[in-house]
Amino acid sequence: MSEHYNRLAGRNVDRIAALSDGLFAIAMTLIVLEVKVPEHAAVRGEAELWAALCALTPRLVTYLMSFLTLGIFWVGQGAQLGQIEEADRHYTWLQLCLLAVVAVLPFSTELLAEFITYRLALLVYWFNILLFGVAVYASWRYAGRAGLFKATATPEAASAFRNRVLRAQALYAIGAALCLLGTYYSIVFIFAVQLVYAVAPPVRWAQKLAG
Amino acid sequence: MSEHYNRLAGRNVDRIAALSDGLFAIAMTLIVLEVKVPEHAAVRGEAELWAALCALTPRLVTYLMSFLTLGIFWVGQGAQLGQIEEADRHYTWLQLCLLAVVAVLPFSTELLAEFITYRLALLVYWFNILLFGVAVYASWRYAGRAGLFKATATPEAASAFRNRVLRAQALYAIGAALCLLGTYYSIVFIFAVQLVYAVAPPVRWAQKLAG
Amino acid sequence: MSEHYNRLAGRNVDRIAALSDGLFAIAMTLIVLEVKVPEHAAVRGEAELWAALCALTPRLVTYLMSFLTLGIFWVGQGAQLGQIEEADRHYTWLQLCLLAVVAVLPFSTELLAEFITYRLALLVYWFNILLFGVAVYASWRYAGRAGLFKATATPEAASAFRNRVLRAQALYAIGAALCLLGTYYSIVFIFAVQLVYAVAPPVRWAQKLAG
Amino acid sequence: MSEHYNRLAGRNVDRIAALSDGLFAIAMTLIVLEVKVPEHAAVRGEAELWAALCALTPRLVTYLMSFLTLGIFWVGQGAQLGQIEEADRHYTWLQLCLLAVVAVLPFSTELLAEFITYRLALLVYWFNILLFGVAVYASWRYAGRAGLFKATATPEAASAFRNRVLRAQALYAIGAALCLLGTYYSIVFIFAVQLVYAVAPPVRWAQKLAG
Numbered sequence: 051m052s053e054h055y056n057r058l059a060g061r062n063v064d065r066i067a068a069l070s071d072g073l074f075a076i077a078m079t080l081i082v083l084e085v086k087v088p089e090h091a092a093v094r095g096e097a098e099l100w101a102a103l104c105a106l107t108p109r110l111v112t113y114l115m116s117f118l119t120l121g122i123f124w125v126g127q128g129a130q131l132g133q134i135e136e137a138d139r140h141y142t143w144l145q146l147c148l149l150a151v152v153a154v155l156p157f158s159t160e161l162l163a164e165f166i167t168y169r170l171a172l173l174v175y176w177f178n179i180l181l182f183g184v185a186v187y188a189s190w191r192y193a194g195r196a197g198l199f200k201a202t203a204t205p206e207a208a209s210a211f212r213n214r215v216l217r218a219q220a221l222y223a224i225g226a227a228l229c230l231l232g233t234y235y236s237i238v239f240i241f242a243v244q245l246v247y248a249v250a251p252p253v254r255w256a257q258k259l260a261g
Numbered sequence: 262m263s264e265h266y267n268r269l270a271g272r273n274v275d276r277i278a279a280l281s282d283g284l285f286a287i288a289m290t291l292i293v294l295e296v297k298v299p300e301h302a303a304v305r306g307e308a309e310l311w312a313a314l315c316a317l318t319p320r321l322v323t324y325l326m327s328f329l330t331l332g333i334f335w336v337g338q339g340a341q342l343g344q345i346e347e348a349d350r351h352y353t354w355l356q357l358c359l360l361a362v363v364a365v366l367p368f369s370t371e372l373l374a375e376f377i378t379y380r381l382a383l384l385v386y387w388f389n390i391l392l393f394g395v396a397v398y399a400s401w402r403y404a405g406r407a408g409l410f411k412a413t414a415t416p417e418a419a420s421a422f423r424n425r426v427l428r429a430q431a432l433y434a435i436g437a438a439l440c441l442l443g444t445y446y447s448i449v450f451i452f453a454v455q456l457v458y459a460v461a462p463p464v465r466w467a468q469k470l471a472g
Numbered sequence: 473m474s475e476h477y478n479r480l481a482g483r484n485v486d487r488i489a490a491l492s493d494g495l496f497a498i499a500m501t502l503i504v505l506e507v508k509v510p511e512h513a514a515v516r517g518e519a520e521l522w523a524a525l526c527a528l529t530p531r532l533v534t535y536l537m538s539f540l541t542l543g544i545f546w547v548g549q550g551a552q553l554g555q556i557e558e559a560d561r562h563y564t565w566l567q568l569c570l571l572a573v574v575a576v577l578p579f580s581t582e583l584l585a586e587f588i589t590y591r592l593a594l595l596v597y598w599f600n601i602l603l604f605g606v607a608v609y610a611s612w613r614y615a616g617r618a619g620l621f622k623a624t625a626t627p628e629a630a631s632a633f634r635n636r637v638l639r640a641q642a643l644y645a646i647g648a649a650l651c652l653l654g655t656y657y658s659i660v661f662i663f664a665v666q667l668v669y670a671v672a673p674p675v676r677w678a679q680k681l682a683g
Numbered sequence: 684m685s686e687h688y689n690r691l692a693g694r695n696v697d698r699i700a701a702l703s704d705g706l707f708a709i710a711m712t713l714i715v716l717e718v719k720v721p722e723h724a725a726v727r728g729e730a731e732l733w734a735a736l737c738a739l740t741p742r743l744v745t746y747l748m749s750f751l752t753l754g755i756f757w758v759g760q761g762a763q764l765g766q767i768e769e770a771d772r773h774y775t776w777l778q779l780c781l782l783a784v785v786a787v788l789p790f791s792t793e794l795l796a797e798f799i800t801y802r803l804a805l806l807v808y809w810f811n812i813l814l815f816g817v818a819v820y821a822s823w824r825y826a827g828r829a830g831l832f833k834a835t836a837t838p839e840a841a842s843a844f845r846n847r848v849l850r851a852q853a854l855y856a857i858g859a860a861l862c863l864l865g866t867y868y869s870i871v872f873i874f875a876v877q878l879v880y881a882v883a884p885p886v887r888w889a890q891k892l893a894g
Contacts, residue, residue: 282487
């Protein structure tokens with residue numbers, strides 16, 4: 051039976067992709083819900099509405115940062131899934147772990163937005179990014195060992211991908227450590243790293259970094 | 262490595278479409294959630310329920326307007342994705358920017374519903390539409406330069422699409438400017454423009470406009 | 473340009489299906505959210521929790537009824553989309569209207585659950601079902617006139633489908649009219665009609681009805 | 684007409700899969716929403732934030748347990764759908780029943796998190812798992828009788844799958860019965876069973892169990 055189930059369960063890469071797209075889409079929308087519309091009762095006139103909207107700026111920053119985070123995660127996971135010929139049961143569960151981490155990001159984002167000067171909130175956010183890195187790295191490793199890659203996938207590509215994850219996580223760790231100086235240093239640093247990864251500007255050092 | 266990642270990340274148009282469909286579906290459902298059911302305690306009898314439902318009319322109007330907006334965005338983005346042979350990393354990120362803008366529309370909608378007579382609320386809503394226009398226009402431009410179109414896509418079609426975006430945004434800008442007279446003028450105007458774009462009535466000027 | 477856009481926009485049946493699946497999935501989950509967990513502070517002991525859960529019964533009934541409604545809508549829309557070879561822009565907008573109606577069902581459901589003895593709440597719920605019927609019927613008509621059906625689709629099948637919509641809507645209208653006697657009569661009647669449509673029991677009259 | 688509708692409605696396995704992926708993705712995200720960010724007003728300093736986060740531990744446990752539950756459900760349903768050549772109307776409705784059960788899991792999860800020491804809350808959670816088992820078992824049976832399996836699917840595989848459902852449900856029933864001693868015994872036991880099913884460690888007894 052074990053054989054049967056292992057042979058038939060969790061093989062379909064397309065359904066992993068579809069579940070992931072759904073979950074990422076929801077997470078991307080939920081992080082906006084934390085940007086709450088001001089209460090009407092507390093606002094009298096355009097100037098006060100303007101002030102109320104300006105007060106939302108930290109929320110907007112954490113929203114943008116988390117959208118970038120989710121985008122980077124989504125592109126990275128998509129690059130991996132695109133290399134997989136057929137999943138197996140263990141790979142499917144590694145991907146479900148990865149999705150469990152993604153599903154928690156709206157929580158971490160709201161925690162950070164609410165307690166933006168608290169180191170602990172920043173460390174929780176960083177820990178969430180770290181867990182994603184662990185899940186995506188473990189998936190790469192497992193897929194390589196279990197021989198799940200397409201015939202066109204080269205070992206060099208897979209190893210380069212894995213190094214990319216490690217390099218990014220090293221930078222995020224530096225960003226997290228900066229919270230000793232103040233959480234805003236961390237946020238600016240992490241934000242900048244993410245922008246480089248997303249935009250991949252045609253500058254040599256950035257290309258080397260964001261690969 | 263840069264080469265590897267650029268070659269393998271974010272190429273899959275189908276996954277962009279799937280993520281978009283999920284995100285649009287959620288945004289289309291979230292904008293209804295702002296139409297809140299009246300509190301039972303505040304309602305005694307059918308007549309009071311009727312009055313409470315009538316009081317929801319502005320919410321219903323903003324719901325319908327935002328559903329139209331999302332529908333127009335979705336059809337427009339779908340028309341573009343249908344022309345793309347294969348995405349690349351930068352195109353994928355432009356589409357993610359577009360989705361970040363879509364994800365914010367429920368916020369703008371609720372802001373407008375809550376502060377329907379405030380110019381600032383209307384301008385925020387318009388700015389959201391403008392940002393979508395910028396993202397979709399930039400995607401058209403980039404796809405053309407990077408040669409991502411299918412072999413069947415003609416340069417004329419792409420340029421006609423881009424002009425369509427500009428024409429629509431010009432009308433939305435006029436609509437936004439009308440808030441100097443009052444926000445309701447803007448809402449009626451924008452609503453009418455959107456209806457013309459959605460329904461595309463078989464009248465010559467409308468055909469010319471909504472293309 | 474009009475020609476270009478009409479030729480290229482909103483043709484893809486698969487993306488209509490994907491957007492619909494997302495929107496239906498969200499609506500099916502949102503209607504449960506109205507079944508709220510009892511407050512811990514108000515509950516002391518197992519017996520009180522049992523009583524608090526029993527008090528949720530009307531919510532559970534409206535949840536099940538709305539899940540049936542959404543299921544019937546989804547199966548019906550899927551049967552239609554399965555007949556379509558290629559969409560066009562007007563058909564796509566008819567389907568978007570249909571989805572706008574689906575997105576409102578969680579609101580109607582909560583209204584009915586909150587005001588289960590109010591005729592007005594029941595009529596709003598019925599009106600929501602009616603609007604869905606109108607949208608799905610108009611889609612059938614339009615698809616036939618615009619020649620969007622697959623080569624394998626027979627005119628008889630399409631006409632039989634349309635009659636099925638009319639027959640179901642006639643029954644729902646009778647159910648709504650029963651609210652003159654009391655809303656519970658309506659709910660039981662509509663629930664029963666939906667069960668017959670969903671289960672399609674192998675009895676002759678039910679087969680004839682639920683087709 | 685009955686013939687027509689039965690022949691055309693609910694045949695598409697892909698749309699069942701897409702609806703399921705959407706619904707599972709939403710359920711997986713909703714169960715996190717119950718892990719609420721602490722109120723800022725109640726927290727003064729890092730130490731209090733740490734304490735407030737520690738107080739969320741039971742919520743985190745029920746989140747992880749429900750994510751595991753949803754993952755197991757999803758993998759199991761996917762294994763079944765992968766065996767189906769073409770659905771029919773009754774099979775589609777059995778799958779909709781299954782999804783209705785999945786949609787309720789966020790409610791059961793929150794009930795358990797809120798009343799973690801109450802036997803009734805645990806029994807409701809177990810009943811939810813039981814209903815899923817019933818729906819998935821009935822789907823297997825029906826698919827076999829109605830001849831919906833692919834040509835490659837062997838009767839042995841289907842029967843082994845069905846036995847797997849029965850074996851898992853027997854273990855869950857034991858877990859539920861343990862609540863006579865205390866709900867924590869049940870939770871630990873069910874959690875352990877789920878981990879074995881998810882991880883499928885390469886140990887003989889675990890392989891035999893989780894098949």
